Amino acid sequence: MALKKKPVNGMKDILPDEMALRTYVIGLIRGTYAGFGFSSIETPVVEHIENxxxxxGGENETLIFKVLKRGKKLDLTKPTTEDAVTDSGLRYDLTLPLSRYYSNHASELPSPFKALQIGNVFRADRPQRGRYRQFTQCDIDVLGDPSYLAEIDLILATTTVLSKLDFHNFTIRINDRRLLKEMALKAGFAEEELGEVFIIIDKLDKIGWDGVRAELEEKYDKVRVDAYLALFEEIGSGEVTENARQMMEEVGSPLLAIxxxxxxxxTADFSMKYDPTLVRGMSYYTGPIFEISMDEYGGSVGGGGRYDEMIGKFTGQQTPAVGFSIGFERIIMLLMERGFQVPGTSGKTAFLVEKKMDADELAPIFQKAMKLRAGGICVDISVMKKNKKFQKQQLTDQGYTDIQEFFNR
Amino acid sequence: MALKKKPVNGMKDILPDEMALRTYVIGLIRGTYAGFGFSSIETPVVEHIENxxxxxGGENETLIFKVLKRGKKLDLTKPTTEDAVTDSGLRYDLTLPLSRYYSNHASELPSPFKALQIGNVFRADRPQRGRYRQFTQCDIDVLGDPSYLAEIDLILATTTVLSKLDFHNFTIRINDRRLLKEMALKAGFAEEELGEVFIIIDKLDKIGWDGVRAELEEKYDKVRVDAYLALFEEIGSGEVTENARQMMEEVGSPLLAIxxxxxxxxTADFSMKYDPTLVRGMSYYTGPIFEISMDEYGGSVGGGGRYDEMIGKFTGQQTPAVGFSIGFERIIMLLMERGFQVPGTSGKTAFLVEKKMDADELAPIFQKAMKLRAGGICVDISVMKKNKKFQKQQLTDQGYTDIQEFFNR
Structure with missing residues (x-):
């Protein structure tokens, strides 16, 4: 029988060192958000295919792992389609399941409801270095709060987490979908052109202003493109200019107050930067949007925004919502690259026991171990090997600083 | 657009109270096993269908959720089969992925390797009260240790976890597959009859000795059945009798020393009981087997045993192994029924803020909150509602003992 040793394509086994780091970071995230009044929840990884x-989900909908129907519901004996043979799939994010969860349980939950989810999501992306088909997401959402207190608290909580993980000197870029829209409309673009215009603006980081201008001019008349780009000059970025302030007032954006x-x-070490070119991909955003940039890491390590219209699609009743997604895998990667040490237990002791002891000889050794463990010390007990030197080296490599040997009477 | 609000059939959303309990129990499990030298690891929930x-997996192999192949690999336009359209599925336990993991990474892992896995598994069982199609398992395994130190440590660690969760006065029933086999062979059963004989013995709890006798006599001659049942009388149970001791020596079983x-x-409050009728379902066990019985809960809340031959099926190289699986979902259910209180944070404070404050008014309120949070106190900030009485009641129900109000200047 030839069993396969490697994980399925694009997924990964997590080794003890990385797992210790992940467990520590997850604990720190849960503890910190709990301090801001967030409750942890969980949804199944399997979700209705209709949802x-x-x-x-945009792009992600093309990357779904679909789950085969079972039993009588499945008929493969005739030509068929994917839709006919699947009724569920693995979730590609945590936002959609959250919307379903909230619409299912709103009456049992406080309002506003502050939710923290840490869980695996699945995308059949082309596997590449550092990107896997199963990965952990960490989402924080405030549901049912129309006020911008939600945005402020999300930013303060998330930056507190990053600060506790020893990240400093990063930037939160912030914009408002209403400002983005207002600027494009002012330049003369039509409502239905906005999606495409924003896709081009979103490329600014990669192609620069010249590239943006070129791409816009390919599709639109020069007059509107000139007007549009001039507006960005006028509005400025970084500090909020008087022009920007005026426009924020016009559209009712709370960016300045935030x-x-x-x-x-x-309390953390970061700066807030108004960035009128920040788009963020997801089309469901309706208000403030934000993104964390870290010099150490080229891209974004997290972001989010307000999406007041999504939950209503489940409930039929509009529910204001604002969320933040932390790039959990990126943060783990950065911490590993940096050699981050998980704050350890108070001590690690190894007991090496000679082979073939009877119960009366073993009992006092195990008793000693249990006493140390009760005092918070990790004690590993194993049988002495022939190559004791190698064994001790292995234990030292695992962080055992105290190695005790026990021999037969 | 009619989105579905309920989770997929047989799976469940986890509400904040249960989630807080689960998070607490998981933390306690990880911390306790870490104190015994166990490392946490993780494998993908998606596994090769061949594995x-x-x-x-016995029975469980009939309950697999299979994942559809993607892209060109999938052809549904012609009559086809499940095997042809799937290449992976959701894992139904943690033991099989552990075997694959170990065979893939043995050279990077210490020996013996003590692994803790907490993760979701999936079985398309008929949904019923308290049993779900996605549920959490908690497995602890010692790989590469042929000595019974592994069994002792697994039992001590697991009972320490239960004791910390305030479970007392439970029983660990223990047997050895070699004793089970020896007794049946002594009574005259043939090697190939053993599987069926054990299935009948395994029903003892449900059908009693009379039932066992009747079922055995249906299939086998009375002479052997008499001899077999007489042997159980001779061997006894509970305390290890002289007869039992002799047989343990004959087959080289370390039960007595364990x-x-x-x-x-x-250090926990439980008793060890030798039970010559303990079978445990999985056919892969090769040595000592054990099960935790709790009076509060009819069935078993965990169990395990030695399975020295399974990992060799991946590696081609025999690797001794012994494992324990804790009935995580059952333990959570028992704790919830019992009204177990998660040891809380040091205090929960709610700030109610009047609507429409500007940044200069909000800043000192948020500053105050950040100071309290840094001191370990949970602070929730939200906007004052019209029905403040109801709002305060909701906050009190969530455990907020201190509610402070802030008004516009």
């Missing part, structure tokens, strides 16, 4: 394909309050309150 | 169907050492060492 997964309901156009909330930036000011965070700046006056933050 | 899942390799006859390690029982004695555990009895002299244990």
């Amino acid at each position: 997964l394909l309901s156009k909330q 930036i000011d309050t965070v700046n006056q309150t933050k | 899942l169907l390799s006859k390690q 029982i004695d050492t555990v009895n002299q060492t244990k």
Whole structure:
């Protein structure tokens, strides 16, 4: 029987060192958000295929692992289709299951409801270095709060987590979907052109202003493109200019209050930066959007925004919502690259026991171990090997600083 | 668009109270086993279909959720079969993925390797009260240790976990597959009859000795059945009799040393009981087997045993192994029924803020919150509602003991 040793394509086994780090980070995240009033919840990794394909997921809907129907419901003896043979699939994010969860349980939950989810999601992306087909996401959402207190608290909580993990000097870029829209409309673009315009603006980091201009001019008349790009100059970025302030007032955006309050309150080491070119991909955002940039890491290590219209698609009743997704896998990768040491237990002791002891000889050894363990010390007990030197080296490599030997009487 | 609000059939959403309990129990399990030298690891929930169907899983192999192949690999336009359209599935236990993991990574792991896995498994069982199609398993295994130190440590660690969760006065029933086999062979049964004989013995709890006798006599001659049942009388159960001791020596079973050492060492409140009728279902066990019985709960809340031959099926190289599986979902259910209180944070404070404050008014409120949070106190900030009385009641129900109000200047 030839069993396969490797994990399925694009997924990975997690070795003890990385797992210790992940467990530590997850504990720190849970503890920190709990301090901000967030409750942990969980949804199944398997989700209705209708929900997964309901156009909330954009690109990700093409990457779903579909689960085969079972028993009589499945008929493969005739030509058929994917839709006919599947009724569920693996979730590709945590936002869609959260919307379903909230619509199912709203009456049992406080309002506003502050939810923390840490769980695996699945995307059949082309496997590449550091990107896997199963990976952990960490989402924080405030449901049912129309006020921008939610945005402020999400930013303060998330930056507190990063600070506790020894990340400093990062930037939170912030924008508002309403500002993004207003600027494009002011330049003369039509409502139905906005999606495409924003896709081009979103490429700014990669192609620069010249590239953006070129791509816009391929599709739109020069007058509107000129007007549009001039507006970005006028509005500026970084500090909120008088022009920007005016437009924020016009569209009713609370960006200024969010930036000011965070700046006056933050305990972590980061800066807030108004960025009128920030788009973020997901089309469901309706208000403030934000993204964490870290110099150490080229891209974003987290982001989110307000999406006041998504949950209503389940409930039929509009529910304001704002969420943040932390790039859990990226943060783990950065911490590993940096050699981050998980704060350890108070001590690690190894007992090496000679072979073939009877119960009366073993009992006092195990008793000693149990006493140390009760005092918070890790004690590993194993049989002495022939190559004791190698065995001790292995134990030392695992962090055992105290190695005790026990011999037969 | 009609999205589905309920989870997929047989799976469940986890609400905040249960989630807080689960998170607490998982933390306690990880911390306790770490103190015994166990490392946490993780494998993907998706596994190769060939591995899942390799006859390690018994019954469970009929309950697999299969994952559809993707892209060009999938052809549904012609009549086809399940095997042709699937290449992976959701794992139904943690033992099979552990064997694959160990065979893939043995050279990077210490020997013996003590592994802790907590993860979701999937079985398309008929849904019923308290049994779900996605549920969490908690497995602890010692790989590469032929000595019974492994059994002792597994029992001590697991009972320490249960004791910390305030479970007392439970029983660990222990037997050895070699004793079970020896007794049946002594009574005259043939090697190839043993599987069926054990299935009948395994029903003892449900049908009693009379039932066992009747079922055995249906299939086998009375002489052998008489001899077999007389042997159980002779051997006795509970205390290890002289007859039992002799047979343990004959087959080289370390049960006595395990029982004695555990009895002299244990810090939790439980008793060890030799039970010559203990079978445990899985056919892969080769040595000592054990099961935790709790009066509060009819059945078993965990069990395990030695399975020295399974990992060799992946590696081609025999690797001694012994494992324990804790009935995580049952333990959570028992704790919830009992109203177990998760040891809380040091305090929960709610700030109610009047609507429409500007940044200068909000900043000192958020600053105050951040100071309290840094001191380990949970602070929830939300906007004051019209029905403040109801809002305060909701917060009190969530455990907020201190509610402070902040008004506009």
